[in-house]
Amino acid sequence: MRFVAVLPSVFVCQCLFAESSEKVYWQENFSRFEIGPAGGFGEKCVIKEENGKKFLHGTGWMMGKMEYFGARNWSDYSFRFRFRFTDPKKVGFYPLVKSRGKREHVKYLWYYVRLNRDGLGFSCHGVPKDQADRFKTPAFKFSDSALKPVEAGLWYSAEIQVTFNRIKVLFSKADESMKLIADIETAPGDGGVDILSYNPVDIAEMIVQKLPDRIDSK
Numbered sequence: 001m002r003f004v005a006v007l008p009s010v011f012v013c014q015c016l017f018a019e020s021s022e023k024v025y026w027q028e029n030f031s032r033f034e035i036g037p038a039g040g041f042g043e044k045c046v047i048k049e050e051n052g053k054k055f056l057h058g059t060g061w062m063m064g065k066m067e068y069f070g071a072r073n074w075s076d077y078s079f080r081f082r083f084r085f086t087d088p089k090k091v092g093f094y095p096l097v098k099s100r101g102k103r104e105h106v107k108y109l110w111y112y113v114r115l116n117r118d119g120l121g122f123s124c125h126g127v128p129k130d131q132a133d134r135f136k137t138p139a140f141k142f143s144d145s146a147l148k149p150v151e152a153g154l155w156y157s158a159e160i161q162v163t164f165n166r167i168k169v170l171f172s173k174a175d176e177s178m179k180l181i182a183d184i185e186t187a188p189g190d191g192g193v194d195i196l197s198y199n200p201v202d203i204a205e206m207i208v209q210k211l212p213d214r215i216d217s218k
Contacts, residue, residue, distance in 0.1 A: 007080055026070045027207040041066075042158075048202070055082075055204035066194045069100075075190040076211045080159040082174055085152040086200040092116035093197035101191025106131055108187055112196070113160055113169060114202060115163045117149045118142060120169060124187055131187075140182040141189040147171070147179060148198045162210060164188050 030047055031054050043073060044059040081169040085091045092115060097108035109126030119141040125133060142149060150156065155174035160167060165188050170178040 010130070016085075022212055023134075023210040025208040025210065026072075026075050027205075028066075028070075028097050030056055039065070043046075043197075050199050053204065055202050057086075058171045066192070071194065071206075071208065072192045073099075073190065074192065074208060074210075076103075078159055078161045078209050078211055079193045079206075080157070080209070081195075082155055082157050082204040083205040084204075085150065086156045086202065088152040090199035091150055091152055092199055093195065093201050094184075095158070095160060096166065096192075096194040096196060098186070098189050098191040099186050099194055101189050104188045106135075106187040106189070108189070108192060110194075111167060111186060113167070120182060122167065122182070122184055122186075125188060126213075135187050142171070142181065145179045145181055147181075151164050154175065155202075161195075162190070164190060169191075207211040 014127060020100040021036070033047045033054065035047050035049055035054070039057060041056055042058065046057050046059065047054055048057045049055075079095070079097055081095075083093070085093075094112045094114055096110045096112060108124050112123040112125055114121045114123060119139055121139045123135045149189045157172050157174050157178060158177060159170040161170070165186055167182075167184050168180060168185050169182040171181045172178045193206075195203060
């Protein structure tokens with residue numbers, strides 16, 4: 001998981017997922033950690049607190065650490081979290097899903113959800129070159145869903161819904177209703193979650209839950 005620096009802003013502490021009654025597979029709100037260095041998540045990560053809520057602040061390269069805190073391998077799940085970029089010149093990061101899980105005829109490592117200032121895209125990482133063209137997808141612009149570009153200093157909410165052969169992404173500012181941004185067919189497989197970031201970013205209230213219904217078909 002790769003992370004990097006942080007801008008102060010008002011932390012909207014409304015609990016994102018309180019209404020859901022679906023089974024919780026894994027969650028992390030960082031309340032059990034002391035404020036200060038969070039080396040378990042990455043040598044350049046720290047735990048911070050605003051308005052009584054703790055969050056993870058990334059200040060450098062981070063990836064591959066969530067599995068040590070219970071984020072491993074599931075099928076038919078939603079991965080939800082809140083995030084905030086902290087440098088207006090460095091906006092973008094890469095949530096991971098379907099990481100190192102069960103595979104069928106197509107072998108790959110995971111899917112990147114490439115979120116940037118203006119929208120998002122997907123990458124099937126590690127897929128054999130002779131099959132890569134099958135799983136290319138178009139970019140999805142926030143403006144197509146009547147959303148403004150992502151701004152540093154503001155909290156946002158994201159939900160990534162994952163099934164064996166599909167991914168959907170919902171997105172919004174933290175205090176607004178979620179909108180469906182993308183819906184793609186994927187290479188078959190399940191797996192865990194992680195976050196990769198080269199840019200300064202705060203992460204809060206991560207949760208993985210069982211999906212109430214399959215989303216394999218539109």
